[in-house]
Amino acid sequence: MNKYLLVALLGMNAAHASDLTDEQAFLGEMPVVLSASRLLQPQSEAPNAMTVIDRQMIKASGLRSIPDLFRMVPGMYVSHYTGSQAMVSYHGTTDQYARRMQVKVDGRTIYMPMLGQVNWEDLPLHIDDIERIEVVRGPAAAAYGANSTQGIINIVTREAGAFNGTHFTLGGGQSGAAEVSLRRGGHWREIDYRFTVGYRASEGYAENAWGIQNDSFATRLFNFRAAYHVDSANDLDVQFGYNGGVRGDGWNDSLSNTPHDQRSRSDFQQISWHHVLANGDDWQLNYSHLGESIDNVTATRPLPLVFSLDTSRRTQRHDIEWQHTARAGEQHRVVWGAALRRDALDAPNLLSAPRAVNEQRLFAHDEWRFHPDWLLNSGVMAERNAFGRSDLSPRVALNWHVANGQTLRMGLSRAYRNPSLIEEAGDYRMRQGPFLVQFLRASGGLQPEKMLSRELGYLGEFAALDLTADVRVYHDQLQDVIYVRSVPFPASLTGRTLDTENAFDVDQSGLELALKRRWGEGHSALFNYAYQTAVSSNPLYPKAIPAHTIFLQYSKGWSDWGSVSLDYYQLSGHQPFDRGALDVQHLVRRCDVRVAKFLGDSGGGQSELSLGVQNLFNQYQTDYLRNNQFPRRAYLKLDIAY
């Protein structure tokens, strides 16, 4: 080797055409980008039935609110208690607080332990920020933590580096619906970032013979996400957001909960550190903080009575989690980790005193491929919950690749739902001078609800037809379901109050089917069907489960023009569990249509104008209560990308 000539070469640094095609591209070392935890399990190897809602499905549906998206999941019950309070529950629910599902956004649990609910309207999340939603149909505590007896919704937002440029949307429609948002993604040195600023409003359900429907809302939200690629082995992901809004609440036929406004503020901050090891294994450390405060603002309408119910509350949550994903030999992939969570709650009229509760959990999951055609998924979660109780939630599933593209799955899992704070220690009351009305006084000592779920699943992937068929048959045994009953309480003005108890058992079984097909130039269709039946010691519960649910979506896209999509949704009649016969829900049939036209030239990032009509044929339907009459609604939206 000629050292003299090499030195001379090193001195050369003139740019020349061959810079574009020199040998460096072939020779450089590359970091592991798709590390062990980033590799998604293919649907055929997942231990549960999973429905993935991706961006294309979201767009084709024309839906503008996140809870509505879950109509595209077989077996999911989606309704509204008021215009601003949505209910999303898998396999039905006992009341407006759908508390048997775990809901996460980017790994951050947003299920609130106070009432046991998810405040969908309070999420600092815009529907266009969503990359995909994974809905696990069935319990999966070992992977997702507690409170997932019926299933898990995992919302994954777009990564900071997912797009470059600016998107602007403006929309308006009937029922006073309006929205405007601005999203921007960019890049600065090794940092990718994106942020969203948005505003949305609606007047909710219209006034009718049953009430004035004080359920309008106006929400302002902001979120920011940045990814700092420290070096080839380390990534830092930082997110924060804020959502503030005013919501109408209360009923004009209630003596206590009279129409008033609620001011809602929620914020979150999250930081994740992802480290990739040389062999592609990785670990991740997540810290998140969520804060929420809801304040009752005094009534905006004149009241006949002086009572005013104040359900103001403040929640703070801190959560730290560590997770390690490793390949142990050719046959095993192991994920294990630990987490700590602290929730502090302050609600003067819902609890006797402010409380802080701590939870610890340990989890482990193994994928064992003991034969090329067989996969055994096993996992367990050990948890010490807020009330000092320890539980073990194991799960096992066996997947068999019967033939090319055909997989059978057999699964068994146990899960627990801990009582929410109000169920265990609620002191829900209204005091006015010497008068006390006690709505709920929980005597405590509740057992967690227990779930044992058995399922048989089939997944067929027919590549030649571009068709996927997903069938699931299940039998769930839910024990010790927590519910209320009326008990004497002399101190209350009414002489009685509600107490909570482990009230009844339910055996639910059913069948779920999902078919997805793409064909030709831009045609795609989705068909979901769910059949549900229940047997229970409580005679009301089986009537509260809609027997048949159908969802059909067809969409056609033209690369140079735009797209058209049609949705059909059908829900069998049922009697909501906690409502009287007046609120019986009749058969619901709804058609939605959406037409979108591209604007400008088809550069990367489409601008488009879209018109959507929900309940096209104006079929009479109500959501959960007879007050909530769903009208025909048209909506116009402009999306500009540049």
Place this chain on the structure above:
Amino acid sequence: MRSQRYSGMALGLIVLGLLCLPVRWGAAEPLRVALLSSDTSLPYKNLSDALSAKSQQPGSVFKMVSAHEGHDLLLTTGSRALEMALGSSKRPILALMLPQSGYQALLSQAGPRAVEISAVYLDQPRDRQMRFVRALFPKFRKVGLLYSPALGSSVAAWSQAAADSDLRLVSRAAGAQEDLFGALEEVLNETDVLLATPDTAVYNSNSIRNILLASYRWRIPMVGFSQGYVNAGAVGAIFSTPEQIAHQAGHMIVAYLKSGRLPQGQFPQDYEVAINYQVARSLGLEIPSVGSLKQQIGNAGGKQ
């Protein structure tokens, strides 16, 4: 009589002399080959070690000498070494370890030259890359390509190579950072697989990560051109090792000795195939074994 004997002897001597000459060439000094490297890092070192090993094999017709000393043939590894050699070498040059496009760009930049020059390219011929894509994914019909505007002229050749393997090319120009995302999304939307090319305006240390993550998000596998790509997350890659390049350089040297001229610039004959089975499984793709892949790709010399 005496004159006949003398002319006979003279003829004999001449014939003997003539007979000796080729024998002298055959048993003569091995060809003196000097090596100029662009860098001392591992890949270059691997190639120079492989060349040295080849030169020391029994029956080898060449030996490695230092560039200071007199030499008969100059080998260069990398583009910077070639650029230097083009300016100053008085001896024929055999360029190694750079892609065909880089080699041709440097030649046209250097203008008319006095010495003979040839190369063993580092990249695989286009039709072999397309046969690789076809063998990896028998059910796919569309292959995506992102290119920088400066290399736009190669698209027609890529399109032809794809068509020869019964594939359709989906291509978009992508230049600056902002363009890249839009073009990438468009390609990913239409294609079945993304083929990476050594076009550093598109595929560079800043962009590779986001391109891999984006294609994974779209469930589109990526095919690369080095082991590094497979480690990062591409489903497969086809490339030639330093040993294989050195082996071919040796053949070219033998051909040079036999005919006195360097053979034309050529693509590597031998290649390796690497697969990332985890990523393939995660995308739900069944990949045939390396042996059966190589059989399908074949070794038809490689036309570009």
